[in-house]
Amino acid sequence: MSIKHIDQATYNPLIAGSQMTISFTDLTADQKSGLANYFAQHNQRFITQENQDLLQITHRDLETVIADFKQNAIIATNELEAIYKDSQIFFAAGNRSFDITDKPMIHSIMNLSPESFYDGKDHNLKEYLGRIEEQIAMGISFFDIGGKSTNPKAGDMSADEEFSRMEPYLKEIRKAFPDIILSVDSNNPITIERALDHGVQVINSISGFDTPEMIGLVERYQAPVITTYNNRDKPTDNVHQSLLDYLDDQVTALKARGLKDENIILDPGVGFTSRYEGITKEEIAAEDVTKIKAIRAMADRRLPILVGVSNKSFMGTLFDREIDDRLISSLLVEYNMVMNGGRLIRVHNIEETRLLMDIFNTLAL
Structure with missing residues (x-):
């Protein structure tokens, strides 16, 4: 008996509902009958042919099949397990690794910048640590901390000022929550170091x-990264292609410095769009939509992809939503991007997004 994954070049486990095709050859009559009966009972497509038998199945369902076959011994599972593992996509940081093939992961925004467009305010350390503790209880393990707003109206600041906002919080966070993953939201190498x-x-x-x-x-x-396509200061004729080319170049450069696939998160940069003189808010929003739609092509790279649209301004332009009334539009756009390959959802609204991901994990094809 031989089992092979025959469409590895075209199959993409990040796309919801995407099915791989697995070929079975040299089955005994009992094995063929047992497989046909099992897959018929479980509504899986098993195609019997003269020289081979074909199974079309999602990555998520293959996990269930392997568990069942280990119990009922229709066939040995070694080759199926190898196919399953070859299709997995991970995000890894610190000493932790997360299988995000089928299960998206929430990336919690924990701003420390009063200028931030959504929840900018001065923070109390005790309250801040309490928020993290509450989110850990909800299953969140990845937190993003920044001391400087990326809002184009906020202006720049020195590395000293930026880090001074974060330093007391970082010390206490690490002391209280040593197992969580922290990212620093900054483009200043001094602050980052x-x-x-x-x-x-x-x-x-x-x-x-x-x-x-x-x-x-x-x-x-050797720090994992989130690398963003940011054309805020670079007018671009073809945003879709420019985005893909830029991120491909970034992946090449980062791998040359020792990073692995699971250490590189790609961000299409929604919100970090053209701001040249004369551009209209409708044109800016159209660029953001192009970036959102590019996520399906980005998923062909089979790397972790960031979904970063939470409460952003294009929702005001396209859907006439004020900043405190963008939750529903945020969730719907996030769901669309997850269905098309996004796996790390950077958000402000943790409880609602967790419910959204529970729905995805329950109903995903």
């Missing part, structure tokens, strides 16, 4: 890793 030295494991840079200073940090610390 200080954060890494204070226990942050992931670099979240809206400016990517194009400079010697930024790529040098990756090489020295």
Whole structure:
């Protein structure tokens, strides 16, 4: 008996409902009958042919099949387990690894910048740690901390000022919650290096890793990254292709510095769109929609993909939603992006997003 995955080049486990095709050859009559009966009972497509038998199945359902076959011994599961493992997609940081093939992961925004567009305010340390504790109880393990707003109206600040906002919080977070994954939301290499030295494991840079200073940090610390396509200051004729080309170049450069697939998160950069003189808010929103739609092509890279649309301004332009009335539109866009390959959802509204992901995990094809 031989079992092979015959469409690896075209199958994409990140796309909801995507099915792989598995070929079975040299089955005995009993094995063929047992498989046909099992898959008929479980509404799986099993096609019997003269020289081979074909199974079309999702990655999620294959996990169930392997567990069942281990119990009822219709066939040995070694080859099926190898196919399953070859299709898995992981995010790894620190000493932890997360299988995100079928189960998206929430990335909690924990701003420390009063200028932030959504929940900007001065923070109380006790209250801040309490929020993290509540979210851990909800199953959240990945938190994003930044001391400087990326809002284009907020202006810039020195690394000293930016890190001074984070430092007391980082010390207490690491002391209280040593097992969580922390990312630093910054594009200043000085700030980032200080954060890494204070226990942050992931670099979240809206400016990517194009400079010697930024790529040098990756090489020295071997820190996982979120790299963003940001064309805010770069008018672009073909946003879709420019986005894919830029992120491909980033992956090549980051792998050359030692990172692996599971250490590289791709961000299409929704909200980090053209801001040149004369551009209309409708044109900006149209670029954001192009980036949202590009996620399906990004998923062909089979790397972790960030969904970062929470409460962003294109929802105001397209759907006439004020900033405090964008929850429903945020959730619907996030769900669409997860169905098309997004796996790390960077959000403000944790409880509602967790419910959304529970629904996805229950109903996903």
